Amino acid sequence: MTSKILLDCDPGLDDALALLLAHGDPAIDLVGVTTVGGNVTLANTTKNALELREYLGFTGVPVAAGASGPLVRDAKNAAQVHGETGLGDVVLPPATLPLSDIHAVDFIIDTIRAAPGTIDLVATGPLTNIALALQRDPGIASLVKSFVIMGGSFTRGNTTPAAEFNIYADPDAAAVVFDAGWQVVMVGLDLTLQAIAHQSVLERMSALGTLGSEFVVPLSTFWTDPNDPGWQGQAVHDVCAVAYVARPDLFTSRVARVDVETTGTFTDGMTVVDFASPAPNALVPVALNVDGFWDYVEGVYALAAATHPHA
Numbered sequence: 001m002t003s004k005i006l007l008d009c010d011p012g013l014d015d016a017l018a019l020l021l022a023h024g025d026p027a028i029d030l031v032g033v034t035t036v037g038g039n040v041t042l043a044n045t046t047k048n049a050l051e052l053r054e055y056l057g058f059t060g061v062p063v064a065a066g067a068s069g070p071l072v073r074d075a076k077n078a079a080q081v082h083g084e085t086g087l088g089d090v091v092l093p094p095a096t097l098p099l100s101d102i103h104a105v106d107f108i109i110d111t112i113r114a115a116p117g118t119i120d121l122v123a124t125g126p127l128t129n130i131a132l133a134l135q136r137d138p139g140i141a142s143l144v145k146s147f148v149i150m151g152g153s154f155t156r157g158n159t160t161p162a163a164e165f166n167i168y169a170d171p172d173a174a175a176v177v178f179d180a181g182w183q184v185v186m187v188g189l190d191l192t193l194q195a196i197a198h199q200s201v202l203e204r205m206s207a208l209g210t211l212g213s214e215f216v217v218p219l220s221t222f223w224t225d226p227n228d229p230g231w232q233g234q235a236v237h238d239v240c241a242v243a244y245v246a247r248p249d250l251f252t253s254r255v256a257r258v259d260v261e262t263t264g265t266f267t268d269g270m271t272v273v274d275f276a277s278p279a280p281n282a283l284v285p286v287a288l289n290v291d292g293f294w295d296y297v298e299g300v301y302a303l304a305a306a307t308h309p310h311a
Contacts, residue, residue: 003120003245004029004145006111008066008104009238010038010125011048013082013219016090018124018238019049020216021297023058024304025246031119032111033063034104038125038169039078040086042068045125048086050095055215057309059097066104066129070170078165081223088222090215093310108133109140116143120245124150124238126166131173134180141182149177150241152258152271153189154284163269164189167260171269175260184282186258187244188271191251192237194288197221199233204298211305239297244285247296252287255280 005022007030009015022030033053035046046065053063069075082088100107108129112119121144123130133140141147151166151174159165167174178184197205197220205216225231244251257277261270273284 002027002029004031004115004118005120005122005242005245006032006034006108007242008034008036008108008121008123008125008129009049010036010040010045011052012039012045012086012125012238013088013222014236014238015039015124016048016052016087016219017216017236018242019052020056020304021239021242021300023056024300026303027246028242030058030061032107033061034066034107034129035063036066036104036125036129037068037075037077038166039082040084041077042066044086046099047095050097050099051092054095054097055092055310056304057307062100062107064100064102064104064107067132070126070128071131071172073170073172076169083222088218090218104129105132105136109137112140112143118145120145121147122241122245123148124166124241126169127151127173127177128170131170131176134176138180141180144182146185146245147182148185148187148241148244150187150192150238152186154256154271154273155190157270158189160269162261162264162267164271167271168269171260171262175262178258178260178281184258185244186271186282186284187241188284189237191285191288192240193235194290195236195240195293196233197236201233201294204294205301208301208305210310211301211308216301240288243293243296250289250292250296251285253283253285256282256284258282258284
């Protein structure tokens with residue numbers, strides 16, 4: 001069965017790899033891409049999405065730009081991880097196809113309402129666009145097929161000791177999203193840090209020709225953590241969120257109650273996860289079939305490489 005994915009993202013090294021997975025999997029119908037300021041500025045995340053659309057070949061998919069910053073706070077970014085442009089050292093040909101003339105929030109609402117019960121909404125950046133869509137039209141929460149995010153954690157953060165970047169960048173939006181009355185599949189750090197592009201993975205990706213050597217591998221190796229003496233490789237966080245929609249069998253998940261801290265001096269942006277709550281609002285993947293995950297991802301990337309327009 002084909003999954004219709006609407007991907008709200010902030011490309012971004014791993015967002016780019018997630019877009020490749022969403023485009024390359026024949027069991028996924030990528031129905032739209034919306035952008036948000038996050039990893040880098042909205043101007044750069046949107047530029048990247050437009051260039052990725054043509055470079056990867058999903059030219060019939062609309063791209064709509066959304067919120068440039070959080071609901072009520074100053075904008076934060078992660079350019080120190082993703083590079084100034086967001087794509088590390090990868091430089092793509094300039095885009096020639098236009099940006100959609102509809103705002104991302106309207107695009108999200110219209111797409112969900114046009115096909116109720118069929119859209120798998122996936123968010124791999126700050127949740128500002130999703131919160132704005134819910135504030136404008138709360139009914140969309142009952143009309144999606146599923147809602148999956150890459151964000152949060154149930155142990156430690158990566159931007160502060162308590163908070164993961166996508167939630168920390170706009171915790172007020174995240175609070176709106178988790179309180180919207182739907183089930184949020186929270187693919188957080190505890191899961192995504194199991195999806196490491198270590199050396200054997202990189203060797204497999206390098207064998208995929210131009211797409212592997214000039215796109216997948218550079219995006220998967222741009223950042224290293226100077227504070228981690230046991231560094232084994234970059235995690236492909238956002239790829240996990242798309243993979244969850246297509247291959248939930250690769251994930252072991254637990255129901256939970258997730259609340260977002262918006263006022264804590266040391267815990268602002270923390271996702272407080274209660275696996276024993278009698279009122280769950282989330283499904284939290286906690287374990288990944290790592291070998292199966294990489295077999296799936298490599299298989300999809302190989303299909304994409306075989307038809308890549310720039311091969």
